[in-house]
Amino acid sequence: MNVSPAERSNNARAKRAAAPSGQSNAGSTTSILEEEAVKSGPDLRAAAARRERLLRIILPVVILTAAILGWEAMVRIKEIPHYILPAPSLILETLVKDWAVLSVSLVKTLEITFAALAVAVAGGVGLAVLFTQSKWIEISFFPFAVILQVTPIIAIAPLILIYVDTIPVALLICAWIVAFFPILSNTTLGLNSADHNLRNLFQLYGATRWQTLRYLRLPAAMPYFLGGLKIAGGLALIGAIVAEFAAGSAGRGAGLAYRILESGYRLNIPRMFAALLLISVTGILIFLTFSLLSHLMLRKWHESAIKREN
């Protein structure tokens, strides 16, 4: 009755703060409890942070390893023939054994992916800048971008392969079409999201268009652009692979997708899996690289990358 509200909430906080230490072995503390622990002292707080960081790494690794071991065990116990489902160990073996062939294909695919991404970045950012300079340009050309985006690449790829003589260029165009749109739309959004008062400030100081772009709009667009880049990186790889499939089915090409097709014809399933593994790993690496880049570029100021201490 005569406990003041402030005291009461202090009691509640003390109780909640006590909880994590009691449960720490269970490893099932919720983040709310950990936040309370943060308030209750440096030791607890450091311990909680360390535990969370460790779990973040250990948990996915353990689950993934378990899945792979389960796969291996199943193949061995049930004696599944390798042309139906190869064991992970065999896939790794094949990867090493066929590395000479596969690595050449990997390089080919990577070349197409990154060339397409580079062109998509240049074109996407360039067009986004044009769009923000004049709404008439935007109104005139945006429909084209949308049309390119909504038409399935697998449906246009054969056409492009007919029109364009050099295979690498055709592949590049296909990958570019897929990677281009997220960059364009994200960057356009970012360029337009610069704070209104800051724009007024630039106007007040008589900033030129170029200055406003360089010092205000482009930095403001950076987080959006980097978000688009993360998506586009993965899409460029997908675009390159899809185009290789289309080209490969016509009997040409040497990328990873072609290796998959070829292995399929020869019923070399382990090599098929090895090529698949390479594609996945490449995609993951591309994503991680751009995530890291994004983090490095934004960590000083942007909400998404900053570690805020309360």
Place this chain on the structure above:
Amino acid sequence: MANSMTGPDAEQGSGASTVVSLRHVSKRFSNGTLALQDMSLDIEKGDFVSLLGPSGCGKSTALRIIAGLGDTTEGQVHWPDGKPERGDIGFVFQEPTLMPWANVYDNVWLPRRLDGESRAAVTEEVTETLEMVGLGGFAKSYPRELSGGMKMRVSIARALVTKPKILLMDEPFAALDEITRFKLNDDLLHLWEAHHWTVVFVTHSVFESVYLSNRIVVMAARPGRVAEQLGNNAPHPRGEGFRTSEEYAHLCRTASEALHSALYQPEMPEDEIA
């Protein structure tokens, strides 16, 4: 109500040189809102003028028109000494409005940078300005690492770094707690006492306007217009003593009454320029 305080600009002696005047300015937004009607106002050199009025009475609109951000529908803004050039006007928004991707130094450098000056060329002035607003050691900090009051100081430093002829402030301290606001009021006043800038300060706080300014322009709403002008001759330097003085209380009461009667003024434009 009667103008019970003495006329403006007695404080600054020589007075009479006008920096900028609004002449019968009206502003209608494209959605039909009549934000200002027939507003006339002279800002004298060295004045510290407060625009005091209820929310929505057009204070920000008036300030932006003075700054040249937005056209008038009728009337003009007259600059007797010629149109302001780049950097002649310093503007402080209600929010700090800093570039989050740039550190304190670069934010303050911005107006000079837009004028084509390199980072190195203005080091001395930027540092000096930062010290003036009490942020000497924070040049390398990012806006996120600063408190609300410190961000506001950066914003003020940025407005001052071009040595503007006139400083326009739009409720700069409205979002801050009372203690911080008093502190920033004191600091701003001391700077003004030392440098005698010309300041137009928008506020909806009677106390703030009385404490800071030597002229209070009370505005009425719908449509926005000048309802009354009050001079404030309380001597400088002002400080805690002034805030607790009989004179301060009296001035606050007068300004309050003026504001109150402006609130209930009939919706008809009227020129009450002294």
